[in-house]
Amino acid sequence: MGIAVDTLERTVGGIFLQAGLLPAQAAAMARTIVAAERDACKSHGVYRIAGCLRTVKAGKADPAAVPALSDDGTAILRVDAKGGFSCAAFELGAPALAERAKALGVAALVINDCTHFSALWPEVEALTDMGVAALAMCPSYASVAPTGGTAALLGTNPIAFGWPRPGGHPYVFDFATSVAARGEVELHARAGKAIPDGWAIGPDGGPTTDPEQALDGAMLPFGGHKGSAISTMIELLAGAMIGDLTSPEARAELGGMSMLPRHGELVLAFSPDRFAAGRPGDPFARAEALFDAILGQGARLPSQRRHAARTKALADGIALNDEEQSELARLGRLGLAAV
Amino acid sequence: MGIAVDTLERTVGGIFLQAGLLPAQAAAMARTIVAAERDACKSHGVYRIAGCLRTVKAGKADPAAVPALSDDGTAILRVDAKGGFSCAAFELGAPALAERAKALGVAALVINDCTHFSALWPEVEALTDMGVAALAMCPSYASVAPTGGTAALLGTNPIAFGWPRPGGHPYVFDFATSVAARGEVELHARAGKAIPDGWAIGPDGGPTTDPEQALDGAMLPFGGHKGSAISTMIELLAGAMIGDLTSPEARAELGGMSMLPRHGELVLAFSPDRFAAGRPGDPFARAEALFDAILGQGARLPSQRRHAARTKALADGIALNDEEQSELARLGRLGLAAV
Numbered sequence: 001m002g003i004a005v006d007t008l009e010r011t012v013g014g015i016f017l018q019a020g021l022l023p024a025q026a027a028a029m030a031r032t033i034v035a036a037e038r039d040a041c042k043s044h045g046v047y048r049i050a051g052c053l054r055t056v057k058a059g060k061a062d063p064a065a066v067p068a069l070s071d072d073g074t075a076i077l078r079v080d081a082k083g084g085f086s087c088a089a090f091e092l093g094a095p096a097l098a099e100r101a102k103a104l105g106v107a108a109l110v111i112n113d114c115t116h117f118s119a120l121w122p123e124v125e126a127l128t129d130m131g132v133a134a135l136a137m138c139p140s141y142a143s144v145a146p147t148g149g150t151a152a153l154l155g156t157n158p159i160a161f162g163w164p165r166p167g168g169h170p171y172v173f174d175f176a177t178s179v180a181a182r183g184e185v186e187l188h189a190r191a192g193k194a195i196p197d198g199w200a201i202g203p204d205g206g207p208t209t210d211p212e213q214a215l216d217g218a219m220l221p222f223g224g225h226k227g228s229a230i231s232t233m234i235e236l237l238a239g240a241m242i243g244d245l246t247s248p249e250a251r252a253e254l255g256g257m258s259m260l261p262r263h264g265e266l267v268l269a270f271s272p273d274r275f276a277a278g279r280p281g282d283p284f285a286r287a288e289a290l291f292d293a294i295l296g297q298g299a300r301l302p303s304q305r306r307h308a309a310r311t312k313a314l315a316d317g318i319a320l321n322d323e324e325q326s327e328l329a330r331l332g333r334l335g336l337a338a339v
Numbered sequence: 340m341g342i343a344v345d346t347l348e349r350t351v352g353g354i355f356l357q358a359g360l361l362p363a364q365a366a367a368m369a370r371t372i373v374a375a376e377r378d379a380c381k382s383h384g385v386y387r388i389a390g391c392l393r394t395v396k397a398g399k400a401d402p403a404a405v406p407a408l409s410d411d412g413t414a415i416l417r418v419d420a421k422g423g424f425s426c427a428a429f430e431l432g433a434p435a436l437a438e439r440a441k442a443l444g445v446a447a448l449v450i451n452d453c454t455h456f457s458a459l460w461p462e463v464e465a466l467t468d469m470g471v472a473a474l475a476m477c478p479s480y481a482s483v484a485p486t487g488g489t490a491a492l493l494g495t496n497p498i499a500f501g502w503p504r505p506g507g508h509p510y511v512f513d514f515a516t517s518v519a520a521r522g523e524v525e526l527h528a529r530a531g532k533a534i535p536d537g538w539a540i541g542p543d544g545g546p547t548t549d550p551e552q553a554l555d556g557a558m559l560p561f562g563g564h565k566g567s568a569i570s571t572m573i574e575l576l577a578g579a580m581i582g583d584l585t586s587p588e589a590r591a592e593l594g595g596m597s598m599l600p601r602h603g604e605l606v607l608a609f610s611p612d613r614f615a616a617g618r619p620g621d622p623f624a625r626a627e628a629l630f631d632a633i634l635g636q637g638a639r640l641p642s643q644r645r646h647a648a649r650t651k652a653l654a655d656g657i658a659l660n661d662e663e664q665s666e667l668a669r670l671g672r673l674g675l676a677a678v
Contacts, residue, residue, distance in 0.1 A: 103413070242618070
């Protein structure tokens with residue numbers, strides 16, 4: 001048996017409390033990190049705790065921030081994270097966003113001034129649980145060159161989408177708009193292995209398969225000019241438009257990429273019931289026919305592997321190796337002194 | 340000197356009047372087609388007229404449709420195109436959409452029951468002219484296999500985005516979510532040339548570089564599983580959610596792909612002024628800094644070539660070759676009898 005989800009949430013929450021986070025912040029962080037660990041998303045799981053603590057210790061994320069929701073009755077809801085982590089800010093805004101989408105058909109949640117480290121799928125999944133479809137996006141750090149360019153400018157800018165599936169896991173995708181994650185380039189560097197063609201350019205702006213050159217240069221967007229355009233849209237909508245930092249601004253503001261990035265986020269929610277009102281057919285049943293057709297070809301739905309890992313973790317507990325367990329114990333004992 | 344834009348609009352509009360379209364439909368069609376010809380988008384220009392007429396002649400698009408806007412005061416505006424072409428439906432809904440976005444921050448325009456042939460950039464550009472950012476998407480015909488799949492299911496599902504640039508052409512992208520357009524595969528077939536790896540699969544579900552096999556099989560999404568996920572999202576949001584046909588349903592409904600597809604469309608509009616209210620910095624000025632940085636690397640913005648062609652066409656007129664000019668004369672003379 002592994003560790004039960006709620007047990008691990010208490011352990012992780014305890015680490016953040018010990019590091020000075022307010023209870024609401026610590027609990028939201030723990031839920032987000034444990035959800036990733038539960039779904040076998042190691043890159044956003046327990047591994048992230050140390051980075052969060054480093055960012056607090058450096059004074060770049062406020063552990064005592066109390067996010068504030070403002071609502072002027074329009075289709076825009078705004079949460080000022082006040083320099084804290086995004087998790088509690090999202091949890092504050094999400095129910096209001098779902099309600100507003102159900103009232104107006106479509107609504108937007110803006111999160112401003114947050115430190116962001118989580119994947120976006122926990123957010124869009126939370127919204128599908130409330131009966132709405134959701135599209136979330138945010139800038140990150142300038143580390144990706146626009147297609148045809150020569151240097152890091154765009155972030156890895158993730159985009160995530162969720163669609164509710166009554167009685168089952170939602171349809172969810174969540175991916176970086178870079179062709180590969182920076183962590184994957186780092187793994188190649190550590191292993192002394194070349195990276196594939198098309199992943200990156202070096203500091204001279206030319207193509208490279210040397211991971212060290214890639215880390216000093218820039219990654220490339222997925223899908224060529226199309227991915228580059230989507231990434232630019234994310235800078236515009238979830239950076240410039242919401243009055244928060246774009247990826248180049250975030251990198252300049254923090255003077256590098258060793259801390260977690262500070263920026264904002266845009267989350268759109270759609271009420272399928274509202275959009276389909278008066279039209280033939282049930283939107284959820286029609287979506288199921290599409291999913292059946294995809295699966296019937298032997299293709300996968302995004303997040304299938306993650307949802308399978310969840311089912312296993314909920315039955316058997318979360319498996320942590322010895323190193324991860326001693327890291328948790330060390331971070332809990334030493335708090336900010338551990339990083 | 341080529342043909343002046345307004346002269347060509349009168350000529351094209353006259354063809355549609357002659358074919359029985361109501362004046363408002365004919366004029367909207369002419370504006371859309373001539374805009375494409377003006378911007379050197381030959382694939383959506385004069386070339387499309389015959390296909391539109393064929394679809395009318397087959398009784399698949401209603402030339403006498405009068406689109407109707409319904410507005411329940413929420414963030415969803417809906418235009419029932421009543422089986423006519425999308426152009427007049429969009430023109431009816433766009434000003435209301437921009438106004439609603441300015442009032443609520445974000446709003447959606449649903450177009451239902453339309454025959455769709457146009458690019459999406461004329462639509463998002465029209466919205467940027469009204470001061471809002473816009474994101475448009477629609478299904479098409481099942482002709483693309485989901486990544487990992489074996490047969491056509493998704494459409495080429497275009498997605499387009501526009502951001503207003505005060506004093507200049509907007510930032511606009513508009514692309515198919517297939518790796519290549521079906522027309523490009525057809526051109527390779529006619530020329531007897533192999534298509535590149537990764538464009539398509541054959542009717543057996545396996546990869547092919549034979550364009551004939553590709554046309555009998557399916558195209559592939561751009562950007563692997565990421566593009567496939569975005570295309571699926573378009574089926575959900577702009578098909579199932581809005582109570583209109585998905586790409587497999589459209590292909591089944593029309594029994595093939597020789598007519599223009601019938602489906603709906605979703606257009607989102609965002610008011611940057613609303614989203615940025617109370618936040619530091621001007622969203623439009625900050626966007627310009629991003630565009631300057633992209634251009635400063637020697638990279639291009641999407642639509643730059645199209646906007647350059649427009650500048651030339653507005654100064655020198657639109658250049659049509661002899662074949663195009665005689666085709667216009669023939670279609671105008673014979674109307675529906677010409678197709």
